[in-house]
Amino acid sequence: MMAILKEATIGSINSIIGIIKIIMPIMITLQILKDYKILDRITKPFNFLARMFKTSDSSVLPLLVGIIFGLSYGAGVIIQTANEGNLTKRDLFLITLFLLACHAVFEDTLLLVAAGGNGIIIFVARLVAALLLTYAVSRHISLNENEELIPAREQA
Amino acid sequence: MLVASIKTGFKKGLETTWLLAKVIVxxxxxxxxxxxxxxxxWIAYVFSPLMAIFNLPGEAAIILVLGNVLNLYAAVGAIxxxxxxxxxxxxxALMLSFSHSLFVETAVTKKLGVSSVKVVLIxxxxxxxxxxxxxRLGGLV
Structure with a gap:
């Protein structure tokens, strides 16, 4: 039992170190890009996603971070964005839905390719499923419903 | 301005790390x-007859269970x-790409206010x- 707890402790510490190694550079880079007004120009080409799902433009950044770096990191940026008061409850739900189907596309896909899977099928299937699912659900949640801006902290 | 940006980013990074750590640990x-x-x-044993609907052998159940309970790395090892x-x-691999690390990732999405049951079912x-x-497609090839 002691050995198991030791493994869990070491494993937990390693995963926190792993998080720090990824989240710190992301957060610092994003902040610099934001303060120097470069971030908007990077996310702008992807604003069609926000139009497609009828979400606010602020939802594009957490979506991109989640797609590239993964669900946990995306969630971190979602919470930061929500705390700044730029996301509605509807935005939050739709981003999460998209990321559930499609996140960490590089890491996950490469890992499964390494195991012998077909990377193109996996990548395309996840992207298409996320787009279709989020689009379909976005048509079913009314825009007026839950329109208030809610800091994610309140629900935590 | 750059120093201020780095400071703010650093603080946000720490906040996010703390938040994720509280959930993940x-x-x-x-x-x-x-x-x-x-x-x-046991779970793998129970699910092994179900593997036929995916055109997979019963032993494949352990891969899916490891991937969903633990993580993709464990599943890849089992593959x-x-x-x-x-x-x-x-x-x-396709099935695992949609559904993996259910415990950890569901705990994280719960922080976003989305119900765990919904997350897992989706x-x-x-x-x-x-x-x-x-x-089915694999069976045709």
């Missing part, structure tokens, strides 16, 4: 303990241990649907 302890109980093997055809690996639903489709 307890779950990590639970699944590490779970790994040393026969529970994972190499079970001998599977390339099409079968793609089927299982992901398992996507895995099930993609597995059935890919299993």
């Amino acid at each position: 307890p779950v990590y302890f639970v699944i590490t303990i779970l790994k040393y109980t026969p529970v994972i093997d 190499t241990a079970v001998s599977l055809a390339p099409m079968e690996i793609t089927t299982i 992901r398992l639903g996507l895995a099930l649907a993609s597995g059935i489709i890919m299993g």
